Amino acid sequence: xxxxxxxxxxxxxxxxxxxxxxxxxxxxxxxxxxxxxxxxxxxxxxxxxxxxxxxxxxxxxxxxxxxxxxxxxxxxxxxxxxxx
Numbered sequence: 001x002x003x004x005x006x007x008x009x010x011x012x013x014x015x016x017x018x019x020x021x022x023x024x025x026x027x028x029x030x031x032x033x034x035x036x037x038x039x040x041x042x043x044x045x046x047x048x049x050x051x052x053x054x055x056x057x058x059x060x061x062x063x064x065x066x067x068x069x070x071x072x073x074x075x076x077x078x079x080x081x082x083x084x
Contacts, residue, residue, distance in 0.1 A: 017077050019065075028069055035066035 023031050039062035046055035065075045 019075065019077050023075060028072075032066055032069040035062045035069060038062040039066065 022034060026034065039059045042055045042059035042062065046052045046059070049055060068075050
C-alpha cells in the first residue's frame with residue numbers, strides 16, 4: 001500500500017474528505033500554500049519515520065495537487081495521479 005490518499009482505506013470512508021472541504025473554503029492561494037506546506041513536511045520528516053518511500057509518495061501527492069491548483073483544476077483525492 002502506497003502513501004497515496006486513494007490507497008488508504010480511511011480516506012475512502014467519508015463522503016467528503018477534509019482536503020475536499022479545504023478546497024471548497026480556502027482561496028486558491030491558501031489551498032496551494034497548504035499543499036506546498038504538506039509536501040515540505042513529508043519530505044523533511046521522511047528519513048525519520050521508518051517509511052521514507054511512503055512519505056515521499058505523500059509529498060508527491062501534495063505536489064501534484066499543488067500543480068492542479070495552479071492549473072485551476074479541482075482535485076479529487078480518490079483518483080490516483082498519473083505517473084510523469
